[in-house]
Amino acid sequence: MADGLNMSRRIRRTPYTDRVEAAGVRGFSVVNHMLLPKAFERSVEEDYWHLKEHVQIWDVSCQRQVEISGADAAALVQWMTPRNISNAKIGDCLYIPILDDQAGLINDPVLLKLAEDRFWLSIADSDVLLYAKGLALGRGLDVIVHEPDVYPLALQGPRAEALLSEMFGAEIEKIGFFKFGWIDIFGTRQLIARSGYSRQGGFEIYLNGASLGGPLWDKIWQAGQSYNISPGCPNLIERIEGGLLSYGNEMTSETNPLEIGLGKYCSLDGAVEFIGRPALEKIAAAGPDRLIHGVVFNAPACPTCAVPWPVRVGKSRVGAITSGIYSPRLKKKHWAVAY
C-alpha cells in the first residue's frame, strides 16, 4: 500500500489491484481517477533492462474507454479530432489528438473502431467522457456516450508475443501494429490489440468484465513464468528514449498538436471539419512558436520535472524540459523531452 497516497473510493481500484499489491507494488500514480502502479521491487533502471529483454504485465486499467455509439458516432469522433478518420477500418487503432476550439490539446487517445457506428477512445488523463457528452448534448447528436466495464491489461516486451501466442493461439501473431483482433478468455470474447505504451512490442487486452481480472492476471502470471515475466508499468527511461509523449507532461491544453510533432495527424487540407480547425490553420500558416525535441545532456542529476525545467542559453530561456531521466544505455547522460 502506498504510504503517500490516501485511498478512497474516489481514486478507483482496478480488477488487478489486489494482484498488483500481492506482487509488491511500491507506489501508485492516479490517472483518470484510477490507480496506476508506478514502481515494484526493482529500480526503474532494472525494470528498463528487463522490459527490453523479457515480458512484463502492466495494469493499465486507467486507460479508460469512452465508448461512442449510434448513428452520429463517426461524425462526433471526427468532429473531436483533426485526424481524418474517414478511411479507418474496423479493427484499426488510431492515435488521435483531441482539440478544443483554440486547438489546445484535450487528450491524445487511441481510437479503436469497433464498428461503423461504435468506437472506443482509450484515453490519457482527462475526462474525455465529459467532453464527448457535452458535445453530444449540445449539438443534439444521436449517440450514446458511456464508460464501459473495460480494463486494459498490457503485456509489453519482446517475449509478449510468444507468451500470448502460447496462451491464446497463434492467430494473434497475425495482428498488425495498431490493429486489434479477438481472443477467447474464460469463454468470453475479448479484444486484443498490438499496442502499448512502450517501444518494445507487445499487446493490450481490453478486458471486458471486472470479475475476470484476477483470474486473467493469475493465468498469464503462471504461463509467464517460463518467459521470466515480471510485474511492471510504463517505464520512464524507455518511454522518453522511445519518444512517447505523455498528456499532462509534454502537452496540456496550452499546447497545440503542431508544436509537439503531431502535424501528421492533422488534416489541414480542408477535407474534414473539426473543433479548433480555424485556430489550427492560423497556427499552421504562421508556424508554431515552439517545437518539441528529444535532447541528450550531461548533468550531475536530472530533475523530477514536477514543473518544467528551464533551459537557458546564457541568460535567456529558450525552452524547458518536461520529462527527463538518466539513461543507463548512454551512461552519465540524460534523455529528455523538451520544447
Place this chain on the structure above:
Amino acid sequence: MADGLNMSRRIRRTPYTDRVEAAGVRGFSVVNHMLLPKAFERSVEEDYWHLKEHVQIWDVSCQRQVEISGADAAALVQWMTPRNISNAKIGDCLYIPILDDQAGLINDPVLLKLAEDRFWLSIADSDVLLYAKGLALGRGLDVIVHEPDVYPLALQGPRAEALLSEMFGAEIEKIGFFKFGWIDIFGTRQLIARSGYSRQGGFEIYLNGASLGGPLWDKIWQAGQSYNISPGCPNLIERIEGGLLSYGNEMTSETNPLEIGLGKYCSLDGAVEFIGRPALEKIAAAGPDRLIHGVVFNAPACPTCAVPWPVRVGKSRVGAITSGIYSPRLKKKHWAVAY
C-alpha cells in the same frame, strides 16, 4: 515528499506546495490533476480536535475554478444544474449539483456569481471544464469557458474569523454564510468567501495569481501564531460527522441527486430547463431506489472504503458504507455515510 505517489508535471503542484512540504506534509491525494495534502504530523484524530478549537490553513487549490463568462453564461450554468439560479445575486455562493442527461451526477461544485454574465464553478474531482466546453461548442453558445489562475486557500475553524479580521479588516465579519466579498492582498483585490469543507466555520480566499501564493501563506502563518494556527486539510472524521458529501465517494455518475439528499437543490416545478430533467422527473415520480443516511455503528475496525463496504441484514445486502471512520467524540463507535 510522498513515497507512494510519483510526481510529475501531470499531477500539478500548487502555489502553496513548497510551504505545505516545509510544514511537514505526510501524504497527498490527487484532485483535479492537482495535489491535495492529506496528512501532516498529527493524526487525523488530533487534527480533528484542533480543527474544532483553533484555526487551520488548508491548501485547497485543487478546487479548480471553471470560469464561464459572456452573453450566454447564465443560460449555460442554468442548463447544467437542476437548481434554479435565477434569483442568485452577485456575491452569492450556491451549492449546485451538475447532471448528465440520465440525471447522474457529474460534479457538485459551489457556484460563485461574480457578475450577471460571469461565474466561477469551484469544482470537486471531475473535469467540469471539458463538460462546459463541450456543451458550449455543441450548442454554439456565446461564452468563454476557461480555468483562471485561481488557487483557493482555506482558513477553517472557530478562530478563522478573528485571525482574518485582524489581518484584512473587520468588514469580513459582515460576509454572510455562503457569500463572498473582497479584500486587499499585497495591493491586489482578492475574493474571500465564508465557506469551506468543514462545519467549523471559516473562509476561503480565492487567490488570483500564483506568484502571491507563497507570500500569502507566510503572512497568514505568521499572524496565525497567536491563534495556534496549524497546517491542515479536510478532516475525514469532521466531514463525515458534519454530513459533507464527497464526489467520487458518496456519489458518482451512477448516483442521482434525489438519493443523496439533494432534492432541495432540484427545481422540479418546471420553472427551469436543465440537462437530465426528464430523467430526474421520472425518478422523482417513482421515488428514488435508495437513500443516503448517516449511521453510527460499533465495530472493531472501520474499513478505508476504497470500495463501498456492504451492509447486510442477515444474508441480504441492504446498502453500503461509502465513507467511515472511528469517532473520537462518540468513542468506540464509527460514523459513516451509507446508502
